[in-house]
Amino acid sequence: MIHTLTLNPSLDYIVELDQVRLGELNRTKKESKFPGGKGINVSQVLKRFSVNSKALGFLGGFTGAFIEEYLKNLNIDTDFVEISEDTRINVKLKSEKETEINARGPQITSVHIKKLKKKISKLTSDDLLVLAGSIPSSMPTDTYEELVKICNENGTKFVVDAEGDLLRTILPFNPFLIKPNHHELGDLFQTEISSCKEAIPYGKELVNRGAQNVIISLAEKGAVFVNETQVFIASVPKGEVKSSVGAGDSMVAGFLAAFEKTGVIEESFRYSVAAGSATAFSIGLCTAEKVESLLPHVVLERVE
Ligand SMILES: Nc1ncnc2c1ncn2[C@@H]1O[C@H](COP(=O)(O)OP(=O)(O)OP(=O)(O)O)[C@@H](O)[C@H]1O
Numbered sequence: 001m002i003h004t005l006t007l008n009p010s011l012d013y014i015v016e017l018d019q020v021r022l023g024e025l026n027r028t029k030k031e032s033k034f035p036g037g038k039g040i041n042v043s044q045v046l047k048r049f050s051v052n053s054k055a056l057g058f059l060g061g062f063t064g065a066f067i068e069e070y071l072k073n074l075n076i077d078t079d080f081v082e083i084s085e086d087t088r089i090n091v092k093l094k095s096e097k098e099t100e101i102n103a104r105g106p107q108i109t110s111v112h113i114k115k116l117k118k119k120i121s122k123l124t125s126d127d128l129l130v131l132a133g134s135i136p137s138s139m140p141t142d143t144y145e146e147l148v149k150i151c152n153e154n155g156t157k158f159v160v161d162a163e164g165d166l167l168r169t170i171l172p173f174n175p176f177l178i179k180p181n182h183h184e185l186g187d188l189f190q191t192e193i194s195s196c197k198e199a200i201p202y203g204k205e206l207v208n209r210g211a212q213n214v215i216i217s218l219a220e221k222g223a224v225f226v227n228e229t230q231v232f233i234a235s236v237p238k239g240e241v242k243s244s245v246g247a248g249d250s251m252v253a254g255f256l257a258a259f260e261k262t263g264v265i266e267e268s269f270r271y272s273v274a275a276g277s278a279t280a281f282s283i284g285l286c287t288a289e290k291v292e293s294l295l296p297h298v299v300l301e302r303v304e
């Protein structure tokens with residue numbers, strides 16, 4: 001079974017307003033609240049593709065209760081470790097531009113971490129774990145590394161969608177899939193990447209360092225897929241971006257859902273891109289119908 005791990009979940013508070021005026025009183029046009037955090041988004045999108053998963057991580061306080069209740073109503077299994085502080089609130093301002101304010105996250109103790117490790121230790125070679133998003137600032141920076149070591153010991157496949165050292169350090173443990181965006185990829189190699197073609201050699205280097213499959217997203221500029229034997233470039237559909245929050249997570253979910261059903265990389269990459277764009281063209285996450293409608297507009301070019 002697929003399990004998703006969100007060490008730093010969030011209540012995403014999406015605020016729509018015409019203009020943000022710093023230093024003044026701003027009034028909103030519309031607000032929405034969603035359960036967030038990258039792993040939790042992956043679980044939600046998987047559900048929309050009729051793929052079940054279990055959401056793990058840390059939840060606490062009134063924000064944690066909101067998230068747990070929301071997921072239960074969507075029939076998504078959960079097995080969170082309860083913490084005493086509130087789960088964070090991330091503010092997403094949607095006006096002429098998108099601005100995000102992501103909180104640091106609550107205090108996580110060694111007892112909480114021990115409880116989580118016990119849950120991860122129970123996964124087997126029939127399971128796949130998606131580790132996604134930042135870690136609360138109170139947690140040791142090698143937490144992802146520690147967790148993927150447990151996965152390797154038990155033959156559990158794992159996927160990582162995270163930035164910087166969190167991503168770099170897990171590569172030798174052979175993740176099934178990683179999905180950096182072009183900024184994250186550029187940061188890893190201390191360079192700037194501005195086109196799909198430029199991203200390919202860096203994608204290959206990530207495969208050399210241990211990743212089995214790599215998807216690099218470049219927002220409206222397209223996406224790249226690289227593994228040992230295949231390289232694809234995808235165009236992305238054209239449309240009005242309503243909120244790109246969760247677009248990257250939808251790509252991970254789209255890939256996993258299609259791969260679980262077909263086992264075909266090309267098909268799974270196409271679903272991944274369609275799911276990313278379907279979420280970018282929505283407030284909230286994509287629906288399966290929207291993804292299906294965009295599929296014909298994702299054109300793949302096989303480069304190798
Ligand atoms: N302007 C756009 N037009 C069409 N599709 C888009 C656009 N922006 C994002 N997308 C879709 O969303 C996917 C992910 O976008 P992006 O490269 O910004 O990833 P990300 O930074 O991980 O996303 P997130 O906003 O979730 O952090 C893209 O591959 C594409 O499918």
Ligand SMILES: O=P(O)(O)OC[C@@]1(O)O[C@H](CO)[C@@H](O)[C@@H]1O
Nearest residue numbers: 010036037038090102133134246
């Ligand atoms: O602070 P992190 O963990 O890097 O990202 C958290 C977050 O921005 O990612 C999701 C979108 O991908 C949102 O639901 C959430 O607010």
